[in-house]
Amino acid sequence: MQEFLEFTLGGIAIGMIYAAIALSLVLIWRGTRVLNYSQGGMAMFTTYVAWVVISHTGNYWLGFVLALASGLVLGAILERTVVRPTEGKSPLNSVIVTIGLLIFLEGLAGIIYGGQYRSFPVAFSLKGLKLGGVALGISTSDLFTAGAVLAAALALALVFRYTAVGLRLRATAFRPDVARLLGVRIGRVLTLGWALAGLFGALAGVLVTPTTFLYPNSMDSIFVLGFTAAVIGGLDSPVGAVTGGVLLGVVLSYAGGYLGSDLVLVYGLVVLALVLMVRPTGLFSAAAARRV
Amino acid sequence: MTLLRHLAIAIIVALVLAGVSIQLGGYRDYQMAEVAAYVTAVAGLTLLLGLSGQISVGNGAFMAVGSYGGALLMLHLNWPLEFVFLAATVIAAAGGAVFGIAAARLRGPYLAGATLMLAVALPTLADQYAGVFGGDQGLSTSITTPAFLGATFPPTRWLAWVTCACALITLVLLANLGRSRIGRSWRAVRDDEVAAALSGLNVARLQILAFVVSAACAGLGGVLLAVVTGIVAPGAYTLTLSIGLLTAAVVGGLGSLLGAVWGSLVLVLVPTYLTNVAASHGLSGAASSSVPIAAYGVVLIVVMLAFPAGIQGGLRRLFGPAAPAAAVPFNALRRRRPATEHEEEGLHEKTT
Numbered sequence: 001m002q003e004f005l006e007f008t009l010g011g012i013a014i015g016m017i018y019a020a021i022a023l024s025l026v027l028i029w030r031g032t033r034v035l036n037y038s039q040g041g042m043a044m045f046t047t048y049v050a051w052v053v054i055s056h057t058g059n060y061w062l063g064f065v066l067a068l069a070s071g072l073v074l075g076a077i078l079e080r081t082v083v084r085p086t087e088g089k090s091p092l093n094s095v096i097v098t099i100g101l102l103i104f105l106e107g108l109a110g111i112i113y114g115g116q117y118r119s120f121p122v123a124f125s126l127k128g129l130k131l132g133g134v135a136l137g138i139s140t141s142d143l144f145t146a147g148a149v150l151a152a153a154l155a156l157a158l159v160f161r162y163t164a165v166g167l168r169l170r171a172t173a174f175r176p177d178v179a180r181l182l183g184v185r186i187g188r189v190l191t192l193g194w195a196l197a198g199l200f201g202a203l204a205g206v207l208v209t210p211t212t213f214l215y216p217n218s219m220d221s222i223f224v225l226g227f228t229a230a231v232i233g234g235l236d237s238p239v240g241a242v243t244g245g246v247l248l249g250v251v252l253s254y255a256g257g258y259l260g261s262d263l264v265l266v267y268g269l270v271v272l273a274l275v276l277m278v279r280p281t282g283l284f285s286a287a288a289a290r291r292v
Numbered sequence: 293m294t295l296l297r298h299l300a301i302a303i304i305v306a307l308v309l310a311g312v313s314i315q316l317g318g319y320r321d322y323q324m325a326e327v328a329a330y331v332t333a334v335a336g337l338t339l340l341l342g343l344s345g346q347i348s349v350g351n352g353a354f355m356a357v358g359s360y361g362g363a364l365l366m367l368h369l370n371w372p373l374e375f376v377f378l379a380a381t382v383i384a385a386a387g388g389a390v391f392g393i394a395a396a397r398l399r400g401p402y403l404a405g406a407t408l409m410l411a412v413a414l415p416t417l418a419d420q421y422a423g424v425f426g427g428d429q430g431l432s433t434s435i436t437t438p439a440f441l442g443a444t445f446p447p448t449r450w451l452a453w454v455t456c457a458c459a460l461i462t463l464v465l466l467a468n469l470g471r472s473r474i475g476r477s478w479r480a481v482r483d484d485e486v487a488a489a490l491s492g493l494n495v496a497r498l499q500i501l502a503f504v505v506s507a508a509c510a511g512l513g514g515v516l517l518a519v520v521t522g523i524v525a526p527g528a529y530t531l532t533l534s535i536g537l538l539t540a541a542v543v544g545g546l547g548s549l550l551g552a553v554w555g556s557l558v559l560v561l562v563p564t565y566l567t568n569v570a571a572s573h574g575l576s577g578a579a580s581s582s583v584p585i586a587a588y589g590v591v592l593i594v595v596m597l598a599f600p601a602g603i604q605g606g607l608r609r610l611f612g613p614a615a616p617a618a619a620v621p622f623n624a625l626r627r628r629r630p631a632t633e634h635e636e637e638g639l640h641e642k643t644t
Binding site: 029035037082085086089090091092093095096097099100101102103104105106107108109110111115216220221224227228230231235262263264265266268269272273276277280281282 | 341347394395397398399400401402404405406408409410412413414416417419420531535538539542543546581582583584585586587588589590591592593596597600601
């Protein structure tokens, strides 16, 4: 029982990281129908920004905020410079461009910061929390991770639901042609989508890196699991992204805890296969039976 | 007729390649063998992407299946090389069938996600069952040059000959397959699944078949690469490999077998070239290993933006007749948005 509680809470905490990556992928997919393979690379790069700021100023929060801000800017710049020209071409072109971006960002990080593993600080204590003498298996830092992603996701939901910008984002994702006819500046909205995605990726990077160390490929496996989470949840659904992330985190935590951690990725594949066999477009996609 | 023409071309190319490999030194022969192994794998993938319109980010996994299967047969049963190659192809094809059946309902990004996960998950099994698969050290798959070529025959040249022969056979078979009824059916499925199904094509079966073919090619490519490098180890079957295959197929030019050759050349030669350039400019330490990586990323982006239809498409545009054959339509990746009720009504009114 004790173990079960620990695995569950720990799984939720790491699942929120996958959720943040998944959210960033969903934001881009909904708006531009692009699978952004460079998301992990972008997150890694912004985490380096945070690392530089923190190691120079000693101020974690300054680094945290600057990482998020640089995520916003990086997302917007990349969309405008290299992703926009692939619009209207075969979707695989944008896939290869984002793969190229990933490779470029990883190389660039290696050039600027070197390939060695760097430790990255945490905002809060890593000491395990206890509730009435029962160890919970999570720390204040994990609570912060989960809280930060949840808060960001909630803020995103509020923006989507209650603001004019959110309405434009939704309209563009739903019917770009009609949105354009009604005066939405589609180009700006797409850039905004990428910027927001960059922000969520940056958030995930800063939150997860204390456990993985920082190096040019540090976000690769996190990206794969975040992608998996997005696919599980349904790439069109932000709610699905969060659900998929938490589900994947918890299941992998159980699998790692009870069955051993060597085959965690295989269990991830099994979860993904099971979900997709039942629902080929993820848990939360608008159910659309293919009419054949 | 097509078969004869393809065979004739293949024989001419084989003779040219043999001549070239004799002129080349050991290292170039090795690179040639490497390119041929990648061509085999990429050709299958380009068929999957370009003809049947499915995506796979995980063909590296099938390469792993083929190479481990081949290595085990080589080590434990001492099968001759040609049977090992054949068996590796069949084993990988079986793997492709299993995955293809499981993934038959998946489209676009969902298929991409599933294959991506397959690519990263499968190689971890090699570590887990180290007794069978040799763990991190892997299995040795080096081959010896046959005696009839003489003791002084360079081993790398033999490798180049073996791999190029396999690659050419694969290309001939795929070229014919692409022009056969099956190839045409794939194109129909790619362009419009619903229309293809209405015309009596079994969409699911065709898509599974495409997966089987691409996995078979990947398996053969995998065992070829294993023979070239002399070892099968999980470290070779990373996400980088799978992504590299996808990159080669798209950069070369989707659906074009010649494109698979261009893509494989880019995949093998460009990183080596960039590393050499970096080294000759006196870069050292972290920069010497990172500059080529960053430059390769830039190459991918630039090629994709400059030649949206890949290198083969670009060449066709530059030198070929003014045929509009440039961009391969690739609708299947974009998930078809279901028509709303309103739209369906509109359609109905128009037809009645």
